Amino acid sequence: MDLVVTADRVRTLADADNGVTAVAIRAGRIAAVGTRDDVAAWRGPATRVIDLGAATVTPGFIDAHVHPVLGAQLTRGVGLLGLDLEGVRRALAAHAATLEPGAWVLGWGLDPNVVHGRSLTAADIDDVLGGRPALVRLFDGHSALASSGALRVTGVDGPVAFDQRSEVVCEADGTPTGLLLEAAAIALVDSAVPTPTVEELAVRTHEALSRMAALGITAAHALEHAPQASAVYDLIEAEHELPVRLRCSPWVQPGTTERDWAAVAALQATGGRRWQVRGAKLFIDGTVDNGTAWLADPDSLGQSTSPYWPDPAEYSRAIAWFDAHDVPTATHAIGDEGVRHALRALARAGGRVPHRIEHIETIPDDLVDAFARLPVTASMQPTHCTEYTAPDQSDNWSSRLGPTRASRGWRIRDLREAGARVALGSDWPIADFDPRGILAAARLRRRGGAPERAPIQPDQAITALMALEGYTTHAAWSVGEQAEAGTIEVGKRADLTAFAVDPMLAPPDELVDASIMLTVSEGAITHESLVGAAGS
Known part of the structure; x- marks a missing residue:
């Protein structure tokens, strides 16, 4: 031995x-x-x-949803998680003071709840930047706040039409507010931000994976595979072993064709010693917090009524194509109508390979039952509930949804009791990857170690065994690796x-x-x- x-x-x-x-x-x-x-x-x-x-x-332990390379890139600059507006402004000012004149100020983890009754605008941060351009990611990873200087540098001066569900938020007169919703809009500004080298990304990625290993994570499902990811992992493996084994799924965006899908299929099973491309990641909607989730009925601001794919039938065709070509899929679906459409597409696809739906933040009873009937795993992140929503529903997510839909949030217990498989994870860098905190949040419906906090929908708390299975047996089953991992067996x-x-x-x-x-x-x-x- x-x-x-x-x-x-x-x-x-x-x-x-x-x-x-x-x-x-x-x-x-x-x-x-x-x-x-x-x-x-x-x-x-x-x-x-x-x-x-x-x-x-x-x-x-298997973290069922992480972004190692993207996270290494997005967490450059100053972390803003847990700060109120004045804290955000102080942190950005302090960070800006360390930079050369004209250098970009970067931040991440900004909570939209730092302002109430309105959306964030460039005016909330402009005066603390010392004239430097800034791009600050919101915690959902699907929206960002650009300073007035950043908009000016990149020439973003009004509405823009996109092939996918994205928006440059503008005032009534067409002047951009600074808020950018979804990837294509963010890219208008992000394209001007200095790009980190592969060497820099490799160092940052290795550091993050080492921290994961120190917290008991042995493997992770990387729901990304940007063009530089292969080079990053190869560079790490040239000097070290990857501390965490990775299963990587490239993104498939609206506007792609079968030729693009075939390129993703051709990547399957490629990789290195401890990483491999296996699967594809799709998005059917955005997030509740920025009004881009796909809901059956509008949110309180009249938003969240459209899919991320302008033609959702094309998404369904992509799902069927990948299933027929033995490529597992994971679909980001947060709103009830987004989850419904994804489940219908997967039910028609045939189920040749394992498929998953990610996030599933608000669903009615019939969709709980649908998960139980289909061989589709629900991949969920308990701390998104316990860290970003409030028991009194005063937070942005809850107020947008209203009491009925907010009360259907993160129904992990209902899904488990119905017989569905539920894999657990962090979605790092959207939330911390420490599995101890995620296990505690799943069982308490509040932050672990904070008994003064009221639980959120305590009827959805799961047992210790259910939580442990979410990081082991169910995570392995979700990608068809139940014969390889998830239990301790010869x-x-x-x-x-x-x-x-x-x-x-x-x-x-x-x-x-x-x-x-x-x-x-x-x-x-x-x-x-x-x-x-x-x-x-």
Whole structure:
């Protein structure tokens, strides 16, 4: 054996744990499971044995939705998560003061709730920038605020027509406000921002993946694959191993044709030692917060009534094409009508390969039942609910939807009880990737470690087992890897996550600070914090 890991408890998530306290690994696979009494028979002259004492070992955690390279690019500049408007202005001013005159000021994580009863405008930040152009991403990743200087530099001076659902928000007289909705509109300004080099992106991506591994993440579904991504991963693997194994899905945008889809299909199974292209990412709508979700009825501002694809039938045709060519898909669908259309398209496609729907922020009862009938995974992010909405529905998301639709938010418990599979993740950099906080939020419907906070729709809280399955068995099933990952069984990939506490028994408010003692990805130790553990 190459490695043997022992602990007081091993949660295999197979049919029965049967008192497992030891796992043996050879050539990246689980070679045996048993008890500490078996270790002597497994041990060879080169075997490393790690005894984690009272720790609990689980199957390796899989974050079902991250953006490693895009996140490395978008998180340049100053982070604004959790700040009010004055905090945002102070942070931007302080960051601007460190830059050369005329240099771009970049920020990310801006919460639209910093202003109430209106939308953000360039006037909210112009006077703190010292004349520098600025592009500040909102936390949803689908909208951005450009300063007046940035609009001037890029020549954006009025409305623009796009092939996809995007908007340069303008006053009644046609003057841009600074708010840019969706990718095509943001690109008008972002195209003038200095582009980081592949080397810079590789460093930042490796740092983020290393932090993920230190928090117990062994694999992740990267729902992106920009043109520079392959070069970034290759550069990392030229010097290191990727700390997290990645499954990458290129974007498929409106306006593409079968020729473009065939190019995505041709990328399938290409990759490196610990990353591979597998799947395609599509969008059927945008976000509730910026009025670009696809709802059956308008939001309180009369918005969110259109799909991201101007012709949604073309989206459905793309889904059918990818299914017929054995390419799994993941569709961003947030609004009820967007989810409905995606489910209908997937139901007609045939289901040759596994498909998923991402986010699913508000749905009525009949769509819960539809998920249960179809072999389609719901991929959801609990902290999007607990960090960006409020129990009294005073936040932008809730007020746009109104009480009825807001009360149908993030129905993880209803989906699980109906029999649907629900994979959990972070959508980093939209939210923090620490799985401990996400597990706690899924069980509490509020931020873990903050008992003073009221829960949001507490009837949707899930059990400890459901939460753990969301990061293991259901995440593996969502991409058709249930024979390879998700449980600790002989023959499967040797992916292990070791907690100092038992995530099935520890109170979720304590879980958020629990030590991750060991992370093993495909037999390789990617994180060790073996205080109190024995190794040989």
